[in-house]
Amino acid sequence: GDSVTQMEGPVTLSEEACLTINCTYTATGYPSLFWYVQYPGEGLQLLLKATKADDKGSNKGFEATYRKETTSFHLEKGSVQVSDSAVYFCALSDRGYNKLIFGAGTRLAVHP
Amino acid sequence: DAEITQSPRHKITETGRQVTLACHQTWNHNNMFWYRQDLGHGLRLIHYSYGVQDTNKGEVSDGYSVSRSNTEDLPLTLESAASSQTSVYFCASSDRDTRTDTQYFGPGTRLTVL
Numbered sequence: 383g384d385s386v387t388q389m390e391g392p393v394t395l396s397e398e399a400c401l402t403i404n405c406t407y408t409a410t411g412y413p414s415l416f417w418y419v420q421y422p423g424e425g426l427q428l429l430l431k432a433t434k435a436d437d438k439g440s441n442k443g444f445e446a447t448y449r450k451e452t453t454s455f456h457l458e459k460g461s462v463q464v465s466d467s468a469v470y471f472c473a474l475s476d477r478g479y480n481k482l483i484f485g486a487g488t489r490l491a492v493h494p
Numbered sequence: 495d496a497e498i499t500q501s502p503r504h505k506i507t508e509t510g511r512q513v514t515l516a517c518h519q520t521w522n523h524n525n526m527f528w529y530r531q532d533l534g535h536g537l538r539l540i541h542y543s544y545g546v547q548d549t550n551k552g553e554v555s556d557g558y559s560v561s562r563s564n565t566e567d568l569p570l571t572l573e574s575a576a577s578s579q580t581s582v583y584f585c586a587s588s589d590r591d592t593r594t595d596t597q598y599f600g601p602g603t604r605l606t607v608l
Contacts, residue, residue, distance in 0.1 A: 418599075425584055425599035426537070471536060481527065481552075482597060484536040 384409040388472050388485035395462055395492050403457040403488045405446075405472035413474040415439075415448055415455040416482065420469045429457075429470070462492045496521040500585050500600040508608055513572040515603050517585030525588045526568040527597065528552075528560060530581040537584065543568055575607045 389404040407413065414433040418426040430439030435450035444459045455472060472485040498519040507513050519526065524545045529537040539552030541560040549560050557579060559571045572579055582604050586597040 423601075425601045426586075426597075427599065428596045431596070481539060481542055482537075484529075484538075486534055486536040 384413070384474060384483050386472050386474055386483055386485035388488050390486075390488070392489040392491055395490070397464055397492055397494050398461045399492075401457070401459040401462045401466075401490065403470055403472075403490070405455045405457065405485060407453050407455065407472075407474050409453075409474055415446070416473040416475070417444070417446055417455070417457050418471040418473060418484075420471065420487070422468070426471060462490070464492045464494055466490060467492045498585060498587055498598050498600040500583075500603050502603060503601065504604050506606045506608065507575050509575060509577060511575050513575050513605065515570045515583055515585075515605070517568050517570065517600060518566055519585075519587040519598070520566065521587055521589075521598060522565060523587035523589050523598075524565070525590065526562070527586045527588075528558070528568065528570045529584045529586065530554065531584060531602075532581050540570065577607050579605065580607045581605060
């Protein structure tokens with residue numbers, strides 16, 4: 383079945399460091415891909431999404447490019463802030479499923 | 495502003511008791527979902543609904559039930575709570591096409607079964 387694999391955390395960075403969180407997927411058909419973020423004590427909220435190959439999603443300085451050839455959707459940010467500390471979830475939604483499949487999540491901690 | 499709310503936010507119950515978690519959304523979305531979040535597992539789908547009177551089982555539905563009598567609400571019932579159901583539960587909603595439309599999540603309910 384369809385699945386999402388994320389790099390294990392926690393990821394610990396200093397403020398202004400570069401961030402990459404790896405995400406790869408297995409799916410039949412042509413999934414849409416999402417990154418959700420969960421701040422402490424809150425529910426998940428959409429960070430960015432891409433609905434077809436080569437699309438780039440971006441928001442709040444984060445970017446991810448839908449790479450069909452490598453089945454990947456890695457999350458990147460050039461300069462992280464303490465306020466980016468959260469858990470990040472990669473997810474896919476495939477045609478016909480009409481629901482999301484999530485990765486296990488990656489915790490990011492950014493220190494001053 | 496439209497929103498999705500869950501109640502209670504925290505619940506402690508005993509093994510064997512029936513528990514109902516409420517989810518209410520004012521987005522007028524057709525699709526509603528219940529997930530549980532456990533360390534190392536991400537979010538796993540329990541039940542979902544594509545509209546009034548429609549319900550479907552997710553990957554971890556055993557021991558849970560839902561009903562959809564109106565657009566706004568999808569209560570989740572644990573028929574006989576077990577310690578393995580201690581978790582954080584999230585409700586979400588989306589418009590018709592989940593492939594492209596955002597799912598909006600509630601703040602979560604932390605359930606402890608003793």
